[in-house]
Amino acid sequence: MRLIYIIYQICIGLPIFVVATILTALTTMLGCWLGNGHFWGYYPGKLWSQLTCFLFLLPVKVEGHEVLDKNTSYVFVANHQGAFDIFLIYGFLGRNFKWMMKKSLRKIPFVGKACESAGFIFVDKSSPRKIYETIKQAEKVLQGGTSLMVFPEGARTYTGKMNAFKKGAFFIADQLQMPVVPMTINGSFQILPRTGKLLSWHPMKLTIHTPIYPIGKKGEENLQMLMTESYKEIEKDLK
Known part of the structure; x- marks a missing residue:
């Protein structure tokens, strides 16, 4: 069965995926250029991920869908097991959101330009001014139920175990006084780990945890609380 699955993904799955990726990127760019980036910046990518x-x-x-309020903007955070985390969240979270991603990803052909057109937030850590501009961009985006999605580990795990969180997502949540929603991903590491070349068949599961709301005033105490509690919630369901 393993051999059959490898032949299938190389001869059938991969060619269709490449064509679908290019068409999705072009549709996103065209739709956002014509107008209504809220729609075209999300739904083509959602269908592409489900496909x-x-x-x-x-x-x-x-x-866990029931713990979310449709009119509330959230900062979603999840563990980063592998490449298929993106398809799992984009396709099945069921919320219009913008990705926060590395600036280097803008260079990916078609995909990088589509992400830019969709209004995704590229993080530039080259100076305090650039970091401030990232926060201001997030503030403009996170309105009317639109949320932000971040992998706070910063990169995919090599081992399947969760790495330490970076502060970026929680700093934005603190500054904008937004609730953080921890999410646990299971199964993606078994499908395609960071060092993998071919896919392995495995089910995936996304667990959406109860939102964590800021306490008190903005500052380091609130930021640390959001980061610590989010890590605990994700870790408890991580297999």
Whole structure:
């Protein structure tokens, strides 16, 4: 069965995925250029992600949708097991959001330009002024139920275990006084780990935890609370 799955993903899955990726990027760029970036910056990517999971025959399970309020903007944070985390969250979270991503990802052909057109937030840490501009951009984006999605580890794990969190997402949540929603991803590491080349079949599960609201005034105490509690919530369901 492993050999059959490898032949399938190389001969059928990968070619369709490449074509779908290019078409999704072009649709996103054109739709956002014509107008209504709120719609075109999210739904083509959502359908592309769902198609990718279906195309590679990967079962998906999501728990916790009921804890979210449709009119509230959140900062979503999740552990980063592998490349398929993106398809799991984008396709099945069910919330319009913008990704916070590394500036270097803007260079990916088609995808980088589509992400820019969709209003995703590229992090530039080259100076305090650039960091301040990132926060101001996030403040403009996170309105009317639109949320932010961040992998606070900063990069995919090598081992499957969760790495320490960086402060960026929680700093924005603190500055904008927004609730943080921790999410646990299971199964993505088994499908395609950071050092992997070919996919392995494995179910994926996304667990959405109860939002964590800021306490008191803005500052280091609130930031540390959001970061610590989010780590605990994600870790407790991590297999």
